[in-house]
Amino acid sequence: MTLRIALRALARNKLRAFLTMLGIIIGVGAVIAMVAIGEGAKATIRSQIASLGTNVLVVLPGTLTQGGVRGGSGGVNTLVDGDAKAMMREIPSVAFASPVLRRPEQIVAGNLNWGTLATGVAPEFQQIRDWQVAEGRFIHEGDVESASKVVVIGQTVVTNLFGNDDPIDAVIRIRNIPFRVVGVLAPKGQTSQGTDQDDTVIIPYTTMQKRLLRITWVQSISVSAISAERVPEAQEQIAALLRQRHRIGPDREDDFTIRNLSDIAEAASTSARVMAVLLGSVAGISLLVGGIGIMNIMLVSVTERTHEIGIRMAVGARSRDIMLQFLVEAVVMAATGGGIGILLGIGTSEVLKLWANWPTLVSPSIVAVAFLFSGAVGVFFGFYPAKKASTLDPIDALRYE
Amino acid sequence: MSELIRVENVHKVYRMGDVEVPALRGVNVVIERGEFVAIMGSSGSGKSTFMNILGCLDRPTSGKYFLESEEVGSLSRNEWAHIRNQRIGFVFQGFNLLARTSAVENVELPMMYNGNLGKQRHERALEVLALVGLGNRVDHLPNQLSGGQQQRVAIARALVNRPSLILADEPTGNLDSTTSGEIMALFQQLNVEQGMTIILVTHEPDIAAHARRQIHFKDGLVISDHLNDAVTGRLEPQVK
Numbered sequence: 001m002t003l004r005i006a007l008r009a010l011a012r013n014k015l016r017a018f019l020t021m022l023g024i025i026i027g028v029g030a031v032i033a034m035v036a037i038g039e040g041a042k043a044t045i046r047s048q049i050a051s052l053g054t055n056v057l058v059v060l061p062g063t064l065t066q067g068g069v070r071g072g073s074g075g076v077n078t079l080v081d082g083d084a085k086a087m088m089r090e091i092p093s094v095a096f097a098s099p100v101l102r103r104p105e106q107i108v109a110g111n112l113n114w115g116t117l118a119t120g121v122a123p124e125f126q127q128i129r130d131w132q133v134a135e136g137r138f139i140h141e142g143d144v145e146s147a148s149k150v151v152v153i154g155q156t157v158v159t160n161l162f163g164n165d166d167p168i169d170a171v172i173r174i175r176n177i178p179f180r181v182v183g184v185l186a187p188k189g190q191t192s193q194g195t196d197q198d199d200t201v202i203i204p205y206t207t208m209q210k211r212l213l214r215i216t217w218v219q220s221i222s223v224s225a226i227s228a229e230r231v232p233e234a235q236e237q238i239a240a241l242l243r244q245r246h247r248i249g250p251d252r253e254d255d256f257t258i259r260n261l262s263d264i265a266e267a268a269s270t271s272a273r274v275m276a277v278l279l280g281s282v283a284g285i286s287l288l289v290g291g292i293g294i295m296n297i298m299l300v301s302v303t304e305r306t307h308e309i310g311i312r313m314a315v316g317a318r319s320r321d322i323m324l325q326f327l328v329e330a331v332v333m334a335a336t337g338g339g340i341g342i343l344l345g346i347g348t349s350e351v352l353k354l355w356a357n358w359p360t361l362v363s364p365s366i367v368a369v370a371f372l373f374s375g376a377v378g379v380f381f382g383f384y385p386a387k388k389a390s391t392l393d394p395i396d397a398l399r400y401e
Numbered sequence: 402m403s404e405l406i407r408v409e410n411v412h413k414v415y416r417m418g419d420v421e422v423p424a425l426r427g428v429n430v431v432i433e434r435g436e437f438v439a440i441m442g443s444s445g446s447g448k449s450t451f452m453n454i455l456g457c458l459d460r461p462t463s464g465k466y467f468l469e470s471e472e473v474g475s476l477s478r479n480e481w482a483h484i485r486n487q488r489i490g491f492v493f494q495g496f497n498l499l500a501r502t503s504a505v506e507n508v509e510l511p512m513m514y515n516g517n518l519g520k521q522r523h524e525r526a527l528e529v530l531a532l533v534g535l536g537n538r539v540d541h542l543p544n545q546l547s548g549g550q551q552q553r554v555a556i557a558r559a560l561v562n563r564p565s566l567i568l569a570d571e572p573t574g575n576l577d578s579t580t581s582g583e584i585m586a587l588f589q590q591l592n593v594e595q596g597m598t599i600i601l602v603t604h605e606p607d608i609a610a611h612a613r614r615q616i617h618f619k620d621g622l623v624i625s626d627h628l629n630d631a632v633t634g635r636l637e638p639q640v641k
Contacts, residue, residue, distance in 0.1 A: 005513065012501045311497045314458070315511040315558065316486020318479045395458050398497065 002321070006328040016301070017333060023293030024337030024377065025344060028370045031283040032345020035366045037352065038279045040359035045271070055095075055228045056128060057235060059083070059221040059242070062255040077217040078246050078255045081205065084122065084221045086241060093234040095226045096124035099218035101208045107201060108173040109161040116157050117200045118174060120208025121222075128224040136168045136183030139204050147206040152183040156199035172201075177211055179203065231260050283366075287373055290337070295381035298330050302389040309389050310397030323390035330382020331375060338374025342367055404470070405565060405598055406432040406455065411464030411474075413450050413621075424450040426621040427464070432600065434565070437592040439609035439629075440602045442618030449570070451618065452602050456489055456568050457481040469565060486514050490559025494571035496551040498543040504554045505530060505539040511562050529557040533587060549580035556587060560597075567591070569601045573608055585611040 010017040061079045084097040101120035106113055125131075126138045133152065143150050151172060158167050167181045179201075188197040209215055225234035235258050242248075242256050302309070309322055317325075346367075349360035413425040425447045432438055442448040453459035454466055457473060458481075466474035473484060485491070498507045508526040517525070530539050533553040543551050552572060559567050569588070573581035589611055591597040603609050610629065617625040 008502075008506075307497075308499055311499060312510070312514075313482065314456075314485060314491050314497070316482050316514040316562075318482040318514070320479070321482075321514055395453055398493070401495075 002324045002328050003332070005325050006332050009325070009329055010332060016297070020294060020297040020301075021333050021337035021340065023297075024287075024290040024334055024374050025341040027286040027290030027293075028338050028341025028374055029344035029348060030286050031370055032342055032362065032367060033348040033352070033360075035279055035283060036345065036349035036360040036362045037358060038275060039361040039363050039366075040349075040353075042275055043361055044359050055225045055231055057223040057225065057231065057238065057258055057260045059223060059238060060257050060259065061217075061219075062253070062257055077215070079218050079221060080216070081122075081218055083242060083245060084124075084218070084223075086245060087221070087223060087238055088124070090241060091234060091237045093225050093230040093237060095224045096127045097221055097223045098122040098125040098128055099205045100125070100220045100222050101205055101213060101215075101218055103208075103213060105174050105201075105212070107157065107161065109170065112161050114157060114160045116154075118208065118212065119200050119202050120205035120212075121202055122205055125202070125222060128222045131188060132186040133183045134186040135166075136181070138183055139202065143204040144206050147210050148204060149177060149179045149207060149211070150182045150203065151179040152185055152202040153181055154185045154198040154200045154202075155187040156196055157201055158184055174201070174203075175212060235260060283370075287370070287377060290374070291334075291377035291381045294330055294334055294337075294377060295385060298326065298382055298385035299388070301329075302326065302385045305389075306392060306397045306400040309392050310394055310400065313392070313394035314398060319390040322392075323386045326386035326389045327379065327382050330386065331378035334378025334382070335371070335375045338371045341374070342371060345370075403434050404431060405434045405436075405468070406430065407465075407467040407470075408451075408454075409465040409467075411451075411454060411461045411466060413447075413454065413459070414462045423621055425454075425461070428621070428623055430616065430623065430626070432598065434598055435592070435596045436614055437589070437599045437612045438601065438614045438616060439612035440600060440616050440618065441604060441606070441609050443604060446618040447621040448602050448618040450621075452568060452570055452600070455566075455600065456491060457484045482514070486511055487562055488565045490556075490562070490564040490567045492552070492555050492559050492567060492569040492572045494574035496543070496548070496555045496575070498551055498554055498558075500543060503540050503542055504535060504546065504557075507543070507554055508557045508561050511558060515562065525561060526557070529561050530554070532560070533557045547580070548576050549583055552576065552580075552584050553587065556584075556591075560591070565598060567597055567599045569599065571603055572601065573603070573605070581608065 059079065061077065081099045084099050087094045087097040098121050103118055104115060105118040106115050107118075121139070122144055123138060123140050126133070134155075136152070138152055139148075139150060142148070151174075153161075153167060153172070161167070161172065162170065167184060170181045171178045172181060173179070185198065185200075185202070190196050205218065209218075223234065223238065225231045238258060239254065239256075243254065246255055248255060312322060312325075346362050349362055352358045353360045408428055408430045411425055411428045412423070415422045415424055428447070428451060440448045440451065450459065454461055454474065457468075457476075461474045464474070465472055468484065468488065473481070476484070491497075499510065505523065505526045508530055509522045512522040512525065527536070527539060530536055533556050535550060535553050535557065538546060538550060541550075543554070546554065556567075556572075567588075572588075573584055576584060585608060588599055588601070592599050592613075599612075601609070601612055609615050612629060614626070614628050616623055
């Protein structure tokens with residue numbers, strides 16, 4: 001019944017109710033749109049940073065110290081493909097792990113040849129490096145199991161060996177062994193050190209081990225953690241796992257080293273945190289301002305409707321009835337404003353996405369928070385005006401005009 | 402006739418800063434069920450304060466007020482609200498209808514505070530509007546009605562919860578003399594046909610002349626209390 005009275009009162013003053021709600025509508029709408037823009041930007045930045053490989057770890061064999069002579073990285077041959085598989089199987093913070101073997105090779109295709117880097121990897125390497133295939137396919141599990149003679153070639157290699165011809169299903173020779181081209185990698189450009197990442201050919205690591213290098217160990221393992229934040233955790237767990245697998249006693253040095261791009265990862269998570277705090281505080285302030293707007297108009301409304309309150313009291317409304325009426329009005333306005341604001345915010349972010357091409361992302365959690373908060377704003381800022389209305393003296397209220 | 406109202410030695414003192422202003426200085430009045438009483442006096446005589454106390458809107462500083470043999474002067478605000486809702490119908494000089502609210506909704510208003518269901522409420526409101534002669538204007542807004550019609554809506558609102566008492570504070574103060582006559586005729590009709598107890602505050606002798614009993618206030622005291630010969634056909638002053 002109180003809800004009905006409140007709705008009637010609001011319906012009777014549609015313009016005022018709308019104007020009162022406008023503060024919350026704009027506040028909530030702005031918050032939703034702004035957070036959507038922020039989240040979109042954050043997701044873009046995150047994916048850009050991720051493509052740099054901030055969540056990537058590289059496990060290298062350690063040094064072998066013999067008679068005081070330390071052999072440098074890669075001096076021991078203890079790292080095997082089983083280590084990579086164990087990491088994926090046993091460490092939750094590890095997303096993908098792939099053995100990596102590299103050697104410069106001379107590649108022959110028809111009457112052309114080209115010196116490039118042969119890289120032996122597992123299929124997971126594609127996810128670790130986030131490397132798309134422009135044409136054909138990447139190597140898959142079956143290729144690894146059967147040590148197939150298939151190859152995926154980089155753009156630079158395509159340019160130099162095939163020109164404008166289609167390289168798919170062509171045969172190239174590495175050390176006189178024929179490999180069938182199954183895919184072409186998307187261009188990735190140069191690294192910050194000036195290395196051309198596209199100047200490579202990728203083959204299954206088993207093929208590399210058996211046919212090219214004739215070794216059983218792997219030169220390194222590339223690992224991706226499930227997020228940049230969990231890189232340190234992954235690093236610790238990988239170290240523990242490898243010490244156990246390689247049976248390294250507690251007083252012995254590691255026979256491997258783990259490297260990561262933690263500086264960039266830290267910078268990324270710091271900037272994400274700063275952005276979240278910034279957006280959160282601006283969102284909070286705008287909702288607070290909306291709430292103060294509601295309180296302001298409710299106070300005006302109580303004063304303006306003093307006479308109505310007097311009439312209601314004279315015909316038998318208790319303090320509680322009056323209090324509830326104004327409180328429900330405030331909450332209804334705030335919640336309705338919040339609802340409209342959410343639609344407005346989502347609409348705005350969609351329009352920005354469609355017309356301005358901004359990568360916006362409306363997160364359901366912020367929608368829920370904004371709605372609940374606007375309801376809470378109604379209760380909080382409606383309470384004082386409602387209390388004020390309910391304690392009016394009926395005689396004074398009736399006389400007021 | 403049984404006793405409806407008994408006011409015993411009621412004093413009311415207003416405090417304006419450090420100054421105490423006495424509004425009522427020991428008032429004793431007894432009103433029976435079914436009476437039609439006019440309360441008269443100039444402004445400042447205490448008649449409005451007396452009405453506020455009768456209407457459970459204001460508290461006596463001292464003295465007792467019995468409504469239907471129950472001492473109500475010292476009850477809480479919420480208990481007063483319930484009494485105003487159930488046992489007292491108010492009619493004001495300024496009509497005091499909710500603006501932008503139809504006649505029938507205005508009449509329904511008191512029933513919204515005693516838990517009446519929507520349909521019953523609506524039917525009862527229509528019934529009372531018909532009783533005051535506004536059966537064909539139920540959906541009009543107050544500003545679409547004449548002063549007399551607005552006052553009829555207010556009377557319907559006062560009657561809707563079947564109160565034991567109607568308190569009318571200068572009900573014709575904003576009306577012209579013809580309309581005033583019609584409203585007073587309606588009050589008389591309610592008094593005679595329904596047996597409704599009506600207490601009317603006015604300073605106009607010709608309005609008070611419609612009542613069967615007249616109580617005069619001056620300086621916070623009852624200075625005369627007598628039956629109206631023009632209405633009752635008797636002249637028996639009852640000075641207390």
